[in-house]
Amino acid sequence: xxxxxxxxxxxxxxxxxxxxxxxxxxxxxxxxxxxxxxxxxxxxxxxxxxxxxxxxxxxxxxxxxxxxxxxxxxxxxxxxxxxxxxxxxxxxxxxxxxxxxxxxxxxxxxxxxxxxxxxxxxxxxxxxxxxxxxxxxxxxxxxxxxxxxx
Amino acid sequence: xxxxxxxxxxxxxxxxxxxxxxxxxxxxxxxxxxxxxxxxxxxxxxxxxxxxxxxxxxxxxxxxxxxxxxxxxxxxxxxxxxxxxxxxxxxxxxxxxxxxxxxxxxxxxxxxxxxxxxxxxxxxxxxxxxxxxxxxxxxxxxxxxxxxxx
DNA sequence: CTAAACGTTAGAGTGCGCTCGAAGTCAAAT
DNA sequence: ATTTGACTTCGAGCGCACTCTAACGTTTAG
Numbered sequence: 001x002x003x004x005x006x007x008x009x010x011x012x013x014x015x016x017x018x019x020x021x022x023x024x025x026x027x028x029x030x031x032x033x034x035x036x037x038x039x040x041x042x043x044x045x046x047x048x049x050x051x052x053x054x055x056x057x058x059x060x061x062x063x064x065x066x067x068x069x070x071x072x073x074x075x076x077x078x079x080x081x082x083x084x085x086x087x088x089x090x091x092x093x094x095x096x097x098x099x100x101x102x103x104x105x106x107x108x109x110x111x112x113x114x115x116x117x118x119x120x121x122x123x124x125x126x127x128x129x130x131x132x133x134x135x136x137x138x139x140x141x142x143x144x145x146x147x148x149x150x
Numbered sequence: 151x152x153x154x155x156x157x158x159x160x161x162x163x164x165x166x167x168x169x170x171x172x173x174x175x176x177x178x179x180x181x182x183x184x185x186x187x188x189x190x191x192x193x194x195x196x197x198x199x200x201x202x203x204x205x206x207x208x209x210x211x212x213x214x215x216x217x218x219x220x221x222x223x224x225x226x227x228x229x230x231x232x233x234x235x236x237x238x239x240x241x242x243x244x245x246x247x248x249x250x251x252x253x254x255x256x257x258x259x260x261x262x263x264x265x266x267x268x269x270x271x272x273x274x275x276x277x278x279x280x281x282x283x284x285x286x287x288x289x290x291x292x293x294x295x296x297x298x299x300x
Numbered sequence: 301c302t303a304a305a306c307g308t309t310a311g312a313g314t315g316c317g318c319t320c321g322a323a324g325t326c327a328a329a330t
Numbered sequence: 331a332t333t334t335g336a337c338t339t340c341g342a343g344c345g346c347a348c349t350c351t352a353a354c355g356t357t358t359a360g
Contacts, residue, residue, distance in 0.1 A: 012306085024307090026348065029349080044355080044356055045308065045355090046307050046356090059300050062261040065257060065258075065261045066261045066262060070347065084275065084280070087272050088272075091272035091273065098269065101261075101262050101265075104258065105255055105259065105262075108251055108254065108255050111215045111251075112248065112252070115212060115213070115216065115248060118209065118244060119241055119244045119248065122237050122241035125234060125237045130234070150202075150209050150230060162337085174337090176317090176319080178338090178339090179317085182340095194337075195326090195337085196326090196338075219316080220316075301360100303358100303360090304357100304359080306357080307355080307357095312349100313349080313350070313351085314348085314349070315347100315348095316346090317344100317346100319342100319345100320341105320342085320343070321341090323340095324339085325339105326336090327334100327335095328333105328334090328335090330331100330334095
């Protein structure tokens with residue numbers, strides 16, 4: 001195999017920040033709290049990010065973007081550090097998260113439905129100039145009198 | 151029309167909390183910050199919630215559950231208080247929110263895809279007992295050597 | 301030689317959305 | 331008469347995920 005020293009291309013924290021769309025502050029923060037172990041340093045003690053590091057960061061970003069709390073991400077990274085013998089646990093963790101995200105999406109869609117219905121009611125009001133008492137569209141109010149109209 | 155006094159059924163804050171799944175604390179908080187104007191009081195100064203109030207709360211909850219920031223909700227409530235002459239603005243606000251929520255759902259789905267792919271990779275590892283170098287499934291790492299495996 | 305540009309650390313601060321605590325009022329139950 | 335319990339206000343506190351500051355070190359350009 002080939003490995004005579006650091007033939008591997010690495011990038012600075014600033015470049016990594018650009019690549020990942022995180023701030024350098026956040027990259028350091030993630031490292032501090034254990035989400036990014038094994039970030040190499042150069043002779044001046046400055047961080048050098050490898051392609052693998054970036055790959056790891058990108059998946060962490062996806063986990064965050066889907067609402068995984070930092071605490072669970074820390075657990076996930078711990079499992080990563082345990083190597084193949086923790087693959088099953090890692091999978092279980094991700095599957096639990098998948099379930100949570102799916103539930104979240106369903107909740108968003110359901111609530112969005114109701115909001116869209118409300119938009120429709122506003123359209124009607126704008127067109128007819130007043131509230132067409134079409135009460136089955138709105139479970140309450142909006143077809144009502146003065147108080148607490150929605 | 152019928153309205154001889156308070157023939158309208160109202161409920162206490164505790165009951166409203168149960169109905170809405172918010173805490174009484176949160177109901178008071180929402181009122182304080184202007185999300186719930188016009189909550190009536192009884193002779194002892196205690197809050198009494200009408201069905202219309204509950205209706206309003208329920209839609210506020212849907213807005214929050216879809217990620218609308220409190221600040222925008224305050225604006226929405228202001229528009230509500232202006233009555234029909236602000237219907238168009240209200241609709242615009244909700245339509246902007248609809249757009250944001252749709253974008254959010256798409257983002258969740260996209261990221262979830264990537265996570266599910268990773269779950270698939272873990273399944274493979276569990277089955278074959280090692281990493282089948284099938285690099286097109288994983289844009290990086292996981293099919294790699296020791297460092298920063300994901 | 302100095303200044304700018306970039307990095308480092310430890311720790312403090314921020315913004316959001318609640319959540320709670322303290323001190324007080326009131327009414328019904330004992 | 332007093333206790334219980336639900337309510338009130340106001341302000342402080344909390345958890346999360348950053349985000350920034352201060353003080354300092356190193357490298358490069360003029």
